[in-house]
Amino acid sequence: MAMLSFELALAQLQDAASAVTEVESLPTQAACGRVLAATQVSAIAVPPQDNSSMDGYALSCADVPAAGTRLTVAQRIPAGSVGHHLAAGTAARIFTGAPVPDGADAIVMQELVSREGDAVIINHLPAAGDWIRRAGEDIGRGDRVLAAGTRLLPQHLGLAASVGLAELPVFRRLKVALFSTGDELVMPGEIPPEQLPPGAIYNSNRYLLAGLLQDLGCEVGDLGIVPDSLAATREALRRAARGHDLILTSGGVSVGEEDHIKAAVEAEGELDLWKIAIKPGKPLAFGRVGGASFIGLPGNPVSSFVTFLMLVRPFILKCQGATGLKPRRVALRADFDWGRPDPRREFLRARRNDAGGLELFANQSSGVITSAAWADGLIDNPPGAPIARGDRVSFLPFSELLY
Numbered sequence: 001m002a003m004l005s006f007e008l009a010l011a012q013l014q015d016a017a018s019a020v021t022e023v024e025s026l027p028t029q030a031a032c033g034r035v036l037a038a039t040q041v042s043a044i045a046v047p048p049q050d051n052s053s054m055d056g057y058a059l060s061c062a063d064v065p066a067a068g069t070r071l072t073v074a075q076r077i078p079a080g081s082v083g084h085h086l087a088a089g090t091a092a093r094i095f096t097g098a099p100v101p102d103g104a105d106a107i108v109m110q111e112l113v114s115r116e117g118d119a120v121i122i123n124h125l126p127a128a129g130d131w132i133r134r135a136g137e138d139i140g141r142g143d144r145v146l147a148a149g150t151r152l153l154p155q156h157l158g159l160a161a162s163v164g165l166a167e168l169p170v171f172r173r174l175k176v177a178l179f180s181t182g183d184e185l186v187m188p189g190e191i192p193p194e195q196l197p198p199g200a201i202y203n204s205n206r207y208l209l210a211g212l213l214q215d216l217g218c219e220v221g222d223l224g225i226v227p228d229s230l231a232a233t234r235e236a237l238r239r240a241a242r243g244h245d246l247i248l249t250s251g252g253v254s255v256g257e258e259d260h261i262k263a264a265v266e267a268e269g270e271l272d273l274w275k276i277a278i279k280p281g282k283p284l285a286f287g288r289v290g291g292a293s294f295i296g297l298p299g300n301p302v303s304s305f306v307t308f309l310m311l312v313r314p315f316i317l318k319c320q321g322a323t324g325l326k327p328r329r330v331a332l333r334a335d336f337d338w339g340r341p342d343p344r345r346e347f348l349r350a351r352r353n354d355a356g357g358l359e360l361f362a363n364q365s366s367g368v369i370t371s372a373a374w375a376d377g378l379i380d381n382p383p384g385a386p387i388a389r390g391d392r393v394s395f396l397p398f399s400e401l402l403y
Helices: 008-014 152-162 203-217 230-241 261-268 299-321 370-374
Strands: 023-027 056-059 069-077 092-093 106-109 113-116 119-122 144-146 169-173 175-181 217-228 246-252 269-275 283-289 292-297 328-334 344-351 357-360 376-382 392-397
Touching: 008 023, 008 283, 008 299, 056 069, 056 119, 056 283, 056 344, 069 246, 119 175, 144 152, 152 203, 175 203, 175 230, 203 217, 203 299, 203 344, 230 283, 230 292, 246 299, 261 269, 261 283, 292 299, 299 344, 299 370, 299 376, 357 392
Parallel strands: 069 092, 175 217, 175 246, 246 292, 328 357
Antiparallel strands: 023 169, 056 092, 056 106, 069 119, 113 119, 269 283, 283 292, 328 392, 344 357, 344 376, 376 392
């Protein structure tokens, strides 16, 4: 079987992704991490009126022909109150956020004046508009503030609250069933490390994938570890298909005698088994069981991690109704030599250093999960391309891939 390119595999997954349509209304404070279902428009201007961006004195520039001018302080305007019309020859003591009174066209910050009883000496020649935030300079009435498909972050919630949006319409959470296959797998806590029998390994993928799914805002149904048998795998798939949008597994997607995922999915639904020209990764199964999509990841933890980030994450985001799925890359200097490139496209675990370059984790094996914990991103290296110290490489920060 010819290996699929990364681009073709990603495109096929995206074509098969079907966005959820059910919408619920949530309090804005509870909507972080959810995907906005409808564009939001502001009913007000922000700020609603001209206001002061400094603690100081509101005045008319016409009343200050030169530095050293003395003005009577005729009123005091704290934030939350509204002053009255500013009479000629007077100033108003004003505080940050307070509306600028009619008749004033500048603010002089308090550090540039001298106060003498009921008067203030202006030690600075102001210009019209100084330290005034204009009405609507941030948001105009009727402006679009949040677009449908936005995956809501804390700053989006602050923006929504600033225009008075107490609730937001969001798509329901994607429901994902997760299980692992392999008789060699043991859960941490079941057997102490010193008593771990030969051939047994702790199930790191269960924790890894559950965490990735939760960070993406999915509702995770954890079905645990499924024994290496066709009957058990088929039963797990039937359970997983009930009430879930996606079934995600790790391990068992090869064609060995103890790899039952392929046969089980084909018996319960439909399956494409892909060999993708990436490293780490390569085997990935995609299909459907009942009403649920199915993705089977490789069992090696770094292979599972990388294929999730690069292929499953954009699939899930599209199913959630999110837009803007493509992670942003940055070109950085390689502070290492990589003289053994693979014919496949490589995703190398690396991290930025204090000199602004990239360091490479020494062991790039797909079973070395310490590389993923040590790194802060992936170098996307073209097939067969060596890297020499000083080369510019394409770096995908985990901040673009994990949340």
